[in-house]
Amino acid sequence: MSKFVPATRVSRIKSSASVAAAARVRELKAEGRRILDLTVGEPDFDTPDHIKAAAVEAISKGETKYTSVTGTPELQKAILQTIELRTGLHYTPAELTIGGGAKQVIFTAFMASIDAGDEVIVPAPFWVSYPDMVLANDGTPVVVPCGEDVGFKLTPDALAGALTDRTKWVILNTPSNPTGAVYSPVELRALADVLAGYPHVYVLTDEIYDQIYFGGGRLPSLVEVAPGLKDRVLVVNGVSKAYAMTGWRLGYAAGPAPLIAAINKLQSQISSCPSSVSQAASAAALTGDQGFVRDSVEIYRSRRDAAVAGLNAVDGLSCATPEGAFYAYVNCAGAIGKTTPEGATIHDDQDFVLYLLDHASVAAIPGSAYGLGPYFRISYATSLDIIEESIAAIDKAVQALS
Numbered sequence: 001m002s003k004f005v006p007a008t009r010v011s012r013i014k015s016s017a018s019v020a021a022a023a024r025v026r027e028l029k030a031e032g033r034r035i036l037d038l039t040v041g042e043p044d045f046d047t048p049d050h051i052k053a054a055a056v057e058a059i060s061k062g063e064t065k066y067t068s069v070t071g072t073p074e075l076q077k078a079i080l081q082t083i084e085l086r087t088g089l090h091y092t093p094a095e096l097t098i099g100g101g102a103k104q105v106i107f108t109a110f111m112a113s114i115d116a117g118d119e120v121i122v123p124a125p126f127w128v129s130y131p132d133m134v135l136a137n138d139g140t141p142v143v144v145p146c147g148e149d150v151g152f153k154l155t156p157d158a159l160a161g162a163l164t165d166r167t168k169w170v171i172l173n174t175p176s177n178p179t180g181a182v183y184s185p186v187e188l189r190a191l192a193d194v195l196a197g198y199p200h201v202y203v204l205t206d207e208i209y210d211q212i213y214f215g216g217g218r219l220p221s222l223v224e225v226a227p228g229l230k231d232r233v234l235v236v237n238g239v240s241k242a243y244a245m246t247g248w249r250l251g252y253a254a255g256p257a258p259l260i261a262a263i264n265k266l267q268s269q270i271s272s273c274p275s276s277v278s279q280a281a282s283a284a285a286l287t288g289d290q291g292f293v294r295d296s297v298e299i300y301r302s303r304r305d306a307a308v309a310g311l312n313a314v315d316g317l318s319c320a321t322p323e324g325a326f327y328a329y330v331n332c333a334g335a336i337g338k339t340t341p342e343g344a345t346i347h348d349d350q351d352f353v354l355y356l357l358d359h360a361s362v363a364a365i366p367g368s369a370y371g372l373g374p375y376f377r378i379s380y381a382t383s384l385d386i387i388e389e390s391i392a393a394i395d396k397a398v399q400a401l402s
Helices: 018-028 049-060 073-087 102-112 129-136 156-162 185-195 227-232 258-270 275-285 290-310 349-360 383-397
Strands: 096-100 121-123 140-145 169-175 202-206 233-237 251-254 328-329 375-379
Touching: 073 096, 073 251, 073 275, 096 102, 096 227, 096 258, 102 169, 102 202, 102 251, 102 258, 121 156, 129 156, 140 156, 140 169, 140 202, 156 185, 169 185, 185 227, 185 349, 202 227, 227 233, 251 258, 258 375, 290 328, 290 383, 349 375
Parallel strands: 121 140, 121 169, 169 202, 202 233
Antiparallel strands: 096 251, 233 251, 328 375
C-alpha cells in the first residue's frame, strides 16, 4: 500500500488550538466527566427566530440553487448598506466578496495576494489561525509582541520597526480575539500615519466582533478614521458572532476592487458560491430587527463584569477589562513556578491550563497558543452560573498550589 505524503503547506501549519481544545472537552464529556467549558468562542444563544424563518421561507420558495459567486443581490445590498453605516464609506458590489465564513474570506484573501517571501505582520496576542493561514499560503508571519503594558495593541513604533520592503499585509483585529482590546480612533490614526509611508502594504482589519462592543456608539474602524487608506484596506466581517449564526458559515469583506476580483476568482473555483439558504438568513439578520444584538451585548457586558471581578479576586491572577468581544485574557504569572498537590511544577501557561482541567474541571486555552504568555483565554459566551462556578473552581485550584 502506498504511503500518503501531505503537501508541504500542510506540514507548515498546526491544527487550530481553539478547535483542538473544544474537541478535547467533547472527549472528556463523552467519558462522563463534567467539564466547565470556557474555550468556545461561540454565542450560547440560539439564532433569532426571524432569521431562521427567512431561511425556511427561502427553502420553501425553492431558493436552493447556485447564486452568483458574489452572492444574491439582496445580500449584497444588505452588506453594503451595513458597511456604509459602520464606516461612513461607500462601497460598490465590485468591492465586495462573500464567503463561507470570515475565516474562509481571510484565507482566500491571503491566497489571492501572498507569494513566497512576502511578510505579514501579526500582532500578538493573535487569533490562532492568522499565522498558520499565512504559512499555508507561502508567506512569512512576522509576529510582533504587544504586551499588557500597551493594552495588547500594536503601537506605531512597533509597526514601524516591523515593516520592510517585503511586507504585504498588516493584520488588525478589533475587538480582539483573545483579549477584547479595541483600537481607539487616535490609535488607528497613529498607525495610519506610519502606513502612509509604505504604499505597498495592505491592511486586513478583522472586525467580526464589531457589534459586541462595550464602549458606546459604533466601533472605530481604520477606514473611517483614515479614508485615504481605503484602496489598501480589507474590512472583514460576518454574521457568526453578533447574530449567533456560527454554523451558518457566512462571512464577507469589502476592499479594493482588484483584490476583490482576485479573491472572487479563487472563490469561483473553491466553492462556487456561499450557501443560498445562509445568504437569505444573513440578509434578514442584517436588515431586520437589531434588538437581539443590543440585548445580547448587555448580557455579555454583565458576564464580562462578573468574570473580570471574579478573576481579579483570585490570588496570583489578574485580568484587564475587555472592551469588546466575549473573551478575557488572564495573566497567570503568579502561578508560574508553583507546585501542584502532586508535586509537579507549573512551568508555563500550558501547564497551568492542564492543571485547571485536571483539578478544577475548567477548560481554557493557554496564552501561548495566541503568541503571548503567561496568560490563558476564557470565553464568557456562556451562562453566568457557569462563569461563577468556574471562577470558584479556579480559585480553589490556585489556592491548592504551593
